[in-house]
Amino acid sequence: MNAYEPVLIKDVREPEAYTLDFYVKRTRGYEGLKKALTLKPNDIIEQVKASGLRGRGGAGFPTGLKWQFVLKDTPKPKYIACNADESEPGTFKDHVLMERNPHLLIEGCAIGCYAIGAKVAYIYIRGEFYHVQEILERAIDEAYKAGYLGKNILGSGFDCDVYVHRGAGAYEAGEETALIESLEGKRAQPRIKPPFPAVAGLYQCPTAVNNVETLCNVPLIVLNGPEWFAKLGPEKNGGPKLFCISGHVKRPGVYEASMHTTLRELIFGDEYAQGMKDGRQFKAIIPGGSSVPILLEKDLDTPASFDHIQKAGSLLGSAGLIIMDDSVCMVWLAMNLLHFYRHESCGKCTPCREGGDWLYKLLQRLERGEGQMKDLDLLYSVSNNIVGKTLCAFGDAAATPVLTTLNHFRDEFEAHVREGRCTLPAPWRARHAVMAAH
Amino acid sequence: MDYAPAQFHRSARKLAEPGEPFAYNPENQAKFDENVKRYPPDQRKSAILYALYLVQQQQGYITGAGMRHVAEQIRCTAADVEDVVSYYTMFYTKPVGKYVLNVCRTLSCALLGAERVTEELSEKLGITPGQTTADGMFTLIEVECLGACDRAPVVMVNDDWHERLAPEQAGQFVDDIRAKGRGAFTGCHLHVEKK
Numbered sequence: 021m022n023a024y025e026p027v028l029i030k031d032v033r034e035p036e037a038y039t040l041d042f043y044v045k046r047t048r049g050y051e052g053l054k055k056a057l058t059l060k061p062n063d064i065i066e067q068v069k070a071s072g073l074r075g076r077g078g079a080g081f082p083t084g085l086k087w088q089f090v091l092k093d094t095p096k097p098k099y100i101a102c103n104a105d106e107s108e109p110g111t112f113k114d115h116v117l118m119e120r121n122p123h124l125l126i127e128g129c130a131i132g133c134y135a136i137g138a139k140v141a142y143i144y145i146r147g148e149f150y151h152v153q154e155i156l157e158r159a160i161d162e163a164y165k166a167g168y169l170g171k172n173i174l175g176s177g178f179d180c181d182v183y184v185h186r187g188a189g190a191y192e193a194g195e196e197t198a199l200i201e202s203l204e205g206k207r208a209q210p211r212i213k214p215p216f217p218a219v220a221g222l223y224q225c226p227t228a229v230n231n232v233e234t235l236c237n238v239p240l241i242v243l244n245g246p247e248w249f250a251k252l253g254p255e256k257n258g259g260p261k262l263f264c265i266s267g268h269v270k271r272p273g274v275y276e277a278s279m280h281t282t283l284r285e286l287i288f289g290d291e292y293a294q295g296m297k298d299g300r301q302f303k304a305i306i307p308g309g310s311s312v313p314i315l316l317e318k319d320l321d322t323p324a325s326f327d328h329i330q331k332a333g334s335l336l337g338s339a340g341l342i343i344m345d346d347s348v349c350m351v352w353l354a355m356n357l358l359h360f361y362r363h364e365s366c367g368k369c370t371p372c373r374e375g376g377d378w379l380y381k382l383l384q385r386l387e388r389g390e391g392q393m394k395d396l397d398l399l400y401s402v403s404n405n406i407v408g409k410t411l412c413a414f415g416d417a418a419a420t421p422v423l424t425t426l427n428h429f430r431d432e433f434e435a436h437v438r439e440g441r442c443t444l445p446a447p448w449r450a451r452h453a454v455m456a457a458h
Numbered sequence: 459m460d461y462a463p464a465q466f467h468r469s470a471r472k473l474a475e476p477g478e479p480f481a482y483n484p485e486n487q488a489k490f491d492e493n494v495k496r497y498p499p500d501q502r503k504s505a506i507l508y509a510l511y512l513v514q515q516q517q518g519y520i521t522g523a524g525m526r527h528v529a530e531q532i533r534c535t536a537a538d539v540e541d542v543v544s545y546y547t548m549f550y551t552k553p554v555g556k557y558v559l560n561v562c563r564t565l566s567c568a569l570l571g572a573e574r575v576t577e578e579l580s581e582k583l584g585i586t587p588g589q590t591t592a593d594g595m596f597t598l599i600e601v602e603c604l605g606a607c608d609r610a611p612v613v614m615v616n617d618d619w620h621e622r623l624a625p626e627q628a629g630q631f632v633d634d635i636r637a638k639g640r641g642a643f644t645g646c647h648l649h650v651e652k653k
Contacts, residue, residue, distance in 0.1 A: 097498075109564045109603040119646070142496075147507075147548045148560075148604050150617040151646050183496040188507050188546035191602065205503030205532070207545040223501055266566040266607035273608045310565055310603075340607070342566055353565070360564050360602050366545075450573035 026276040027240055027260050028233070032120035038155055040162040043123040050123070050168050052239030056131045057176040064135040064242060071246035072258045073238070076113075077103055077194070077231030078309065078337045079413075080326040083238075089218035090136045091226040099227045100132045100141035101217075102235055103199055107146055107191040108309035109360060110340030113262035114232035116274045118145070118152045121236070122159035126182055128235030130169060131242060133180045136228055140181045143232075144199050147188040156184055191364035195412045196229040197221075198366065209368040210412035233262055253279035257325035267343040268300065269293035279325035283307065283315070286324060287343055300345035304428070308337025310357050311417030313424040349444035350429040351436050354421045355383040361418035372415040375406040379422055386433060389441040396433055399426060474540065474551045477521025482531075486512045490531060502532050506542055510549055519550040547601070555590045555597035557635055560614040563600045566607035571625045575611050576600055578628035596632070606646065619646040 031037040031047065043049035056064055069084030090098060102125070106114040118125060129141040145153050160182055163169045171179045185203055192198045193208035200222050202208035221227025237259055241249045250258035257279040263286055266272045271294045275286065283305060288295045296302055304314045307324065312335040315322070322332045329336040344353070362376040379402055385391045403419035410416070426433060435443045482490060490509055497504040509531055513524040525539040532539070543549045550558075561567075561576050576598070580586055583596050590597040606612045609621035615635070620643045623631060634642035 106605045107603060110566055110607050112605045112607050115605050146605070147546070148601075148614060151619060181496075185496075185504070186507060186511070188510070189548035189601075190546055202507075203504060204501065205506035205542065207541060223498065264607065266610065267569050272610075306565075342569075342607070344569065348569065356563075356565050356568050363602055448569065448571040448574060450577055452577060 024276075024278055024281075028124070028236055028262060029116060029121065029274060029276050032116060037120050038122055038159065040123060040159065040166060043121075044166075048243060050127055052243040053127050053130050053168060054174060056134055056239075056242045057174060057178060059242075061135050061137060064131065067246045068135070068238065068241055069246075071241045071249040072256055073234065073241060073249065074257070074326060075231055076233035076237070076261075076338070078108065080336065083230065083234055086218065086230070087132070087136050087228055089216070090228050091219050092137070094226060096225040097140070098136055098138040099222045099225060100129060100136065100138050100235075101196075101199060101203060101222055101227055101229045102129055102141060102143040102232060103194060103196065103229055104143050104145040104149070104232050105187055105190075105194040105199060106149075106232070106338075107194050107364075108311065108338045108340055109357070110264060110266055110306065110342040111309050111338040112264050112266075113274050113339065115149065115152060117232055117236055117262070118149070118156055122156045123163065124236045124239060125156075125232055126159060126163050126169065128238040129182050130173065130180050131238050132228065132230065132235055134178055136226075138228075139179050140183070142183050142185045142203055142222070144185050144187060144193065144203055146193070147186055150186075153184055153186055160184065190366070191360075192366040192412075192414060195414065198412065199229060200227065207366065209366045210414075212411060254323060254325050254328070257327055261324070261339060263292075263324065264338075264340045265293045265343065266341070268297045268345040268347075269343050270295055270297050277324075279328075280323050282321050282323050283341070284320040286341060287320070293343070296343075296345055298345075300347065302343070303346045303348055304344050304350075306340075306342040306344075308335045309340035310342070310360065311413075311420050312337045313420055314428055316428065347444065347446040347448070349387075349442055349446065350425040350432045351383060351387050352442065352444075352449065354425045355380065355387050357421040358383055358418070361414075361421075365414065365418065369410040369415060371406045371409045372418055375402050375415075376418045378402050379418070383422070386436050387442055389436060389439070391433075391437050393434070393437055395437070396426065396430070474520065474522045474525060474543070477517075477523050480513070480517065480521060480523040480527045482512060482527065483516060486516055503534055503538070506532055506534075506539065507546070510539070510543060514549060519553050521551075553590070553594075556595050557615050558597045558599060560599050560601040560604070561587075562602070562604045562610070562612045562614075564603035566603070567610040567612055570610040572611040574625035575613070575623055575628050578625050579632065582629045582632050595636070609646075615643060618643045620644050621646065 036042045065087045073083045074080040187193050190208040193202045195210050197211035198208040217227040252259050261279050263275050275292050286292045315334050319332045322328050326336045358380040362380045365372050365376050367373045403422045406415045406419040493508045494505040509528045513520050526536045529536040529539045587598050587600045604612045613620045613623050
């Protein structure tokens, strides 16, 4: 496994990595676009399909299929909306890609536009990434000047514009239809599907919504071929993958690996996070951003691929690995995450808007030591009345931290009720009750 | 425990003060006119977030008059604008301090002491989250995941970042901002890190 050679973030520590000069001269920058423009658009879609590239945003849907579904016979313009609203707790891979390798994304956007017949790509970047946006805008200017964007790209007759669109602080804008709503200048709230964005998306025109990392993989597929890409990982989980490791580990960061790599290697491997911080014991891992179920010590030998993690009872999601040591109280963890989901719920569907608030209040009461045993059943009941009853996956995501902690650590919840206090107060938590819960 | 409808959610309507009359200065007007060209001519509304950022940049926060001005620019109703302003967390409808300290409070940062960072900042500044100091220098806000979890705890100050702010350093951090302004921030630059 050590022979793996990074391709997405190999040069991120080079000081000039974000410049066009570096990208073209030191890597094979924009060669993918040159090659793509000699192919038929449909051939590119076929190549992406053959590579087995799956969306890196969270759902893992095959990108080639998504592009194929984009309506062909229509007089309307088509669009690519690049989802750079990276807000899932524990996820920061697109941040690194855009900050240090922005031209790869621009090249991916241009190839994507050519493949589906679009002329404009909007990169929807979250408002908090202002410093990243500046880098991205500068890179786009460079690309225009060098003729990789704009009219008649490289003499091929193909026109493509890439624009950055800054969001303003909304987790929900990461959902594809909510992202489109926000791009149209409205509140970021999801739409009823169908119709899917491939048929009626941005301005009711056919739209492909792709994650940053997904689009960054496209130039590599065009350049190196779909077989090369597929061979990098297990079956149906090909290609390079960025893993975001955070929490109680010695060396948190973004690591590129194949999806053969196990969770244990990622946490304890010398090339990766190098094990637990301060000599403490491993307790649990959230393997795919805060909205997926927890995995335990016994699951650590699972390869970190979409399919293997799913078989182990969780999801790879956005590959945001949050690692927790034995100082973490699981009631507190659920409360912390429900504070997030309660705050970020867009308010459109009642079960999620109201249910999230109820769950948070119940968890607060338990954490304060004022809970009762029957509250545990109430947590189940409220959670199960959110799951599957909302327009988008946010509702399920909000209920998951509660259900997964209850399923794996019910004894901790019971201990809170029995002893009337938090049984695992860690030194890194707030000292004053007022600050701990509000 | 209160089982009434949620006391808090972001869809709640917050009415803005009308404030002083407002219009873009020529520089911001030019920026807006340039930005709106990115979208199809019949889709001016797409520029609304950008238009609101310009208002906030010009007067520090967004007043009712600012919203009306944006409505004229976009050619939509003022209610449409207020609908958007009240939804997104990065728009302020009340005056804020010169430095807005946005402390990330979500899991990865919390595991490394973000709750303690807020406590220390709160104590140092003598305000609770959501408040502004009397001298108008600092506003303290708790925010949700900022997307730099490997460099926790993270604080966003206006549009700048400061990373790996240990609770013990929080008090000193405030003094540093007072002394050095933007120079006090680590920024968000991966390449300067030596691993």
